[in-house]
Amino acid sequence: MSKKVGAPEALIVDGKRLDGRSPNEFRPINIEIGTLKRANGSAEFRFGNTYALAGVMGPRPFHPKALQDPQRSIVRVNYAMAPFSTKERSKPGKSRRSTEISKVINEALANVIFAEDYPRTGIDLFLVILQADASTRCAALNAASLALADAGVPIRDLVVSCSVGKVDGTLILDVAGLEDNFGDVDMAVATIANQDKIVLLQMDGIITKEEFMTLIDMAKKGCGQIYDMMKAKLYEKYVATPAEEGA
Amino acid sequence: MVTLKPSESYVRKLVEEKVRIDGRNFDQFREIKIETGVIENAEGSARVRIGNTMVIAGIKADVHEPYPDTPNEGFIVVDCEMVPFASPEYEPGPPSPESVELARVVDRGIRESGSINTEKLCLIPGELVWGIHIDLHVLDNDGNLIDAAALAAIAALLTAKLPLYDPDTKKAVYGKHGEKLPMKDRPVEVTIGKIGTTLMIDTNAEEEAALDARITIATNEDGNICAIQKGGNGYFTTNELEAAVDLAIAKGAELRAMLPSL
Amino acid sequence: MEQAMLLAKERQLVVPGEVLAKGFEWLPSAGCYRANNEIRAKQLGLVRIKERFIGVIPLAGVYVPRPGDGVIGVVNDIQPTFWIVDINSPYDSILQLGEAVGEYVDTTKTDISVYYDIGDVIYAKVMAVSRSKSVQLTMNDYRAKKLIGGRLMHITPSKVPRLIGREGSMIELIKNKTGCQIIVGQNGVVWLKGEKEALAAKAVLTIEAEAHTEGLTDRITKLLEEGV
Numbered sequence: 001m002s003k004k005v006g007a008p009e010a011l012i013v014d015g016k017r018l019d020g021r022s023p024n025e026f027r028p029i030n031i032e033i034g035t036l037k038r039a040n041g042s043a044e045f046r047f048g049n050t051y052a053l054a055g056v057m058g059p060r061p062f063h064p065k066a067l068q069d070p071q072r073s074i075v076r077v078n079y080a081m082a083p084f085s086t087k088e089r090s091k092p093g094k095s096r097r098s099t100e101i102s103k104v105i106n107e108a109l110a111n112v113i114f115a116e117d118y119p120r121t122g123i124d125l126f127l128v129i130l131q132a133d134a135s136t137r138c139a140a141l142n143a144a145s146l147a148l149a150d151a152g153v154p155i156r157d158l159v160v161s162c163s164v165g166k167v168d169g170t171l172i173l174d175v176a177g178l179e180d181n182f183g184d185v186d187m188a189v190a191t192i193a194n195q196d197k198i199v200l201l202q203m204d205g206i207i208t209k210e211e212f213m214t215l216i217d218m219a220k221k222g223c224g225q226i227y228d229m230m231k232a233k234l235y236e237k238y239v240a241t242p243a244e245e246g247a
Numbered sequence: 248m249v250t251l252k253p254s255e256s257y258v259r260k261l262v263e264e265k266v267r268i269d270g271r272n273f274d275q276f277r278e279i280k281i282e283t284g285v286i287e288n289a290e291g292s293a294r295v296r297i298g299n300t301m302v303i304a305g306i307k308a309d310v311h312e313p314y315p316d317t318p319n320e321g322f323i324v325v326d327c328e329m330v331p332f333a334s335p336e337y338e339p340g341p342p343s344p345e346s347v348e349l350a351r352v353v354d355r356g357i358r359e360s361g362s363i364n365t366e367k368l369c370l371i372p373g374e375l376v377w378g379i380h381i382d383l384h385v386l387d388n389d390g391n392l393i394d395a396a397a398l399a400a401i402a403a404l405l406t407a408k409l410p411l412y413d414p415d416t417k418k419a420v421y422g423k424h425g426e427k428l429p430m431k432d433r434p435v436e437v438t439i440g441k442i443g444t445t446l447m448i449d450t451n452a453e454e455e456a457a458l459d460a461r462i463t464i465a466t467n468e469d470g471n472i473c474a475i476q477k478g479g480n481g482y483f484t485t486n487e488l489e490a491a492v493d494l495a496i497a498k499g500a501e502l503r504a505m506l507p508s509l
Numbered sequence: 510m511e512q513a514m515l516l517a518k519e520r521q522l523v524v525p526g527e528v529l530a531k532g533f534e535w536l537p538s539a540g541c542y543r544a545n546n547e548i549r550a551k552q553l554g555l556v557r558i559k560e561r562f563i564g565v566i567p568l569a570g571v572y573v574p575r576p577g578d579g580v581i582g583v584v585n586d587i588q589p590t591f592w593i594v595d596i597n598s599p600y601d602s603i604l605q606l607g608e609a610v611g612e613y614v615d616t617t618k619t620d621i622s623v624y625y626d627i628g629d630v631i632y633a634k635v636m637a638v639s640r641s642k643s644v645q646l647t648m649n650d651y652r653a654k655k656l657i658g659g660r661l662m663h664i665t666p667s668k669v670p671r672l673i674g675r676e677g678s679m680i681e682l683i684k685n686k687t688g689c690q691i692i693v694g695q696n697g698v699v700w701l702k703g704e705k706e707a708l709a710a711k712a713v714l715t716i717e718a719e720a721h722t723e724g725l726t727d728r729i730t731k732l733l734e735e736g737v
Contacts, residue, residue: 036387037299038452039332041569049287053386055332059571059599070641078339083326083382084289084305087421092328092382112525114542114551118573119641121599126332126339128384130303131286149525152570152667154551156542157526193526234524234553238568238721254661256628270707 007182011167017179019048023172024218026162029226031142031233034150041151045143047162048176049133051085054143055126056151062122073118077106079140081129101137102127108141108161108190108200114154123153134180135163141190141200146230150237158230159199160223161190164215166207171214173222185211189219193227196220258457262442268454273447274494281398281505283406291407291428295399298451299389301333304381304399306407306428310370310419311378321368321376325354327383327396334388334452348478350383352436353397355474356465357381360434363404367429370412377409379428390451393463393476397436398502405430405507430509434473435502437495438463441481446490448498462488464495468503472496519558522721523550529563540565554667555721568721572598572666572696574644578635579652581661581694584625589616592625594633594646597663597696602644604633609648630656630700632692656692659702662710664717666697671720672713679726683712686733708736 011018021027027048036042039055046052062068079102081090105127113123125147127140138161145158165175166185175186185205191198198216207215258268267273277298286292291306314322327350331337342350357363368377381403383396408424440450440461450458459481465474472492477483483491513532517523529541530548537543540552541563550556552567574580574596582594582602592604606614610624625631632654636647647653664672672693673680684691689703701709712729719725 036301036332037389038334038387040571042332051286055330057332057335060335061599061601078331082305082384083380084286084292084307087288089307089309089380092326118599124331126330128330131288149553150569152552152567155525156544156549156551158524231524235522238522257660
């Protein structure tokens with residue numbers, strides 16, 4: 001394969017990636033829950049420098065009234081990148097990319113939200129990428145799951161997401177930095193926690209069927225790791241409080 | 248989130264008894280937190296919290312043609328996005344009048360104080376200059392957005408570093424930081440709210456629902472006024488204006504003391 | 510067939526999706542759902558086990574009206590024969606003239622705002638809720654009344670039982686120590702009136718923040734005594 005302009009000599013040197021990670025290793029993951037006070041629920045999720053913030057508004061009255069569904073809540077997802085999130089300023093407002101990502105995230109979450117519990121209402125999820133360094137839709141989806149839980153919206157389970165890919169012929173977990181621009185394959189995967197149900201899948205690049213199946217397996221295991229962290233953080237939010245306030 | 252409207256008459260009644268709903272003094276800010284460098288991809292950034300209000304400012308610089316009337320000077324642009332999770336009243340879509348006003352009031356404080364030496368942002372006279380984008384993201388609205396946004400903007404500017412300029416391609420090289428922005432002043436804005444005949448600073452969302460009028464006064468390092476904006480349906484008397492200016496100067500100095508130095 | 514098994518303990522903190530029990534001997538109640546032979550949590554909250562029923566008391570969430578609930582609402586619109594009342598919920602509610610006024614009213618001559626006007630605060634009972642969550646209120650209840658003056662606050666609706674306390678112990682504590690009148694709506698709206706409103710409000714907010722913790726009564730007693 002011919003190298004693209006600006007590509008580094010190699011993306012993997014001595015089995016290590018440019019940021020020093022091994023192929024099957026995440027960047028540092030950072031989770032905060034309930035960071036916003038006026039939203040019904042909120043969460044931050046970071047993969048390294050990728051930084052997503054999610055806020056849930058609702059269930060609340062849905063407008064226009066004529067479009068209310070008497071049997072269920074209407075879930076709307078709005079993914080957007082802050083203008084300062086990228087190295088070159090991104091233009092504010094909707095793009096074709098943000099519209100598509102909003103749609104696939106909405107479809108992934110539709111698997112778990114008990115929309116029938118809140119007829120005639122709307123549940124609005126606003127997802128903001130404050131800093132982008134690949135895997136932004138995965139970070140946004142993880143933040144969205146946690147924000148829904150924080151809002152008390154009934155869900156079947158947490159949806160968990162991570163990216164996998166292929167660079168320099170090596171299969172990797174959690175695509176980042178130059179791997180995103182110059183790798184061979186980038187694939188975003190989301191699963192329902194602890195279940196063999198894949199609810200988001202987007203890939204570009206060329207791989208064999210065997211590699212694809214390996215990547216799916218890596219992504220599922222990765223999602224399992226993230227789920228454990230998400231769950232621990234949810235517990236912590238409610239268990240940490242008394243110690244703090246008792247001091 | 249609260250769907251019931253805050254009790255406007257209750258706030259008003261308390262103010263008449265010289266009490267604020269959260270127990271503060273009328274010239275007292277809520278707790279203020281300023282964090283800079285929160286977004287590495289930005290040339291400069293700051294997250295400011297005043298009580299539950301939270302605003303992020305991010306600075307991006309790019310190479311542009313200068314404006315015809317200032318061929319040898321760089322320029323600034325301030326934009327504001329009120330993220331709809333910041334308040335139940337916000338809707339996605341084009342900027343609301345409130346959002347445009349906020350961006351313009353912050354812009355005036357920075358511009359009119361001459362806080363940025365725009366002549367030093369010239370790359371090729373008459374041809375290329377740095378354009379500085381200041382993007383404000385309102386993340387949580389519990390009142391007093393203007394002061395929080397202005398504080399975030401100046402904190403981000405004070406810690407910002409320009410990207411490198413590549414004379415061959417005439418483009419910016421991102422990811423490598425060059426010089427600090429040429430900053431000359433540290434303007435801050437203080438908004439004074441009025442309920443009945445009482446003036447107060449740092450109004451929260453419940454107080455803002457009961458507000459008759461507000462006035463934002465930007466002051467510079469020397470304690471002079473550099474921009475003013477009156478808002479709200481009510482009015483200010485001359486005596487109230489004088490009191491508001493005194494508050495803005497005194498409280499502005501408190502805010503400035505929390506900022507990084509020039 | 511797998512053996513029936515209870516996996517969760519009473520008052521255990523669980524996250525959505527967590528398996529609370531296996532087997533068909535257990536039944537899901539509020540905050541839970543059945544997935545094949547498992548009962549799982551659907552909200553973040555505390556497990557509640559009552560005989561064969563397993564439920565989760567959520568730690569967050571909006572108020573969904575149920576018949577019989579006492580709620581505090583604000584009148585936000587008036588129609589010729591009914592009022593629309595905001596009850597801090599995704600669902601507005603309707604108060605029909607006949608459910609509000611015990612006398613004959615000639616609506617051709619009387620504007621019903623003489624009874625309840627826009628902005629008035631009422632404590633009412635939820636009379637009926639349709640499947641699509643259309644809500645009817647009634648004032649035909651000994652507790653129902655217009656609330657005049659005072660201050661409104663909001664807490665998470667699921668924390669209302671904690672604020673009230675066992676047989677009303679917590680709310681009585683606040684009333685005694687502050688001398689305030691206090692009414693708590695099942696919808697998470699709290700009405701306070703009295704000299705020490707600010708102290709009472711502080712106690713309410715502390716209970717809201719620490720509802721899931723142990724030793725809350727002692728901390729609230731201390732807070733109220735220090736504030737006196």
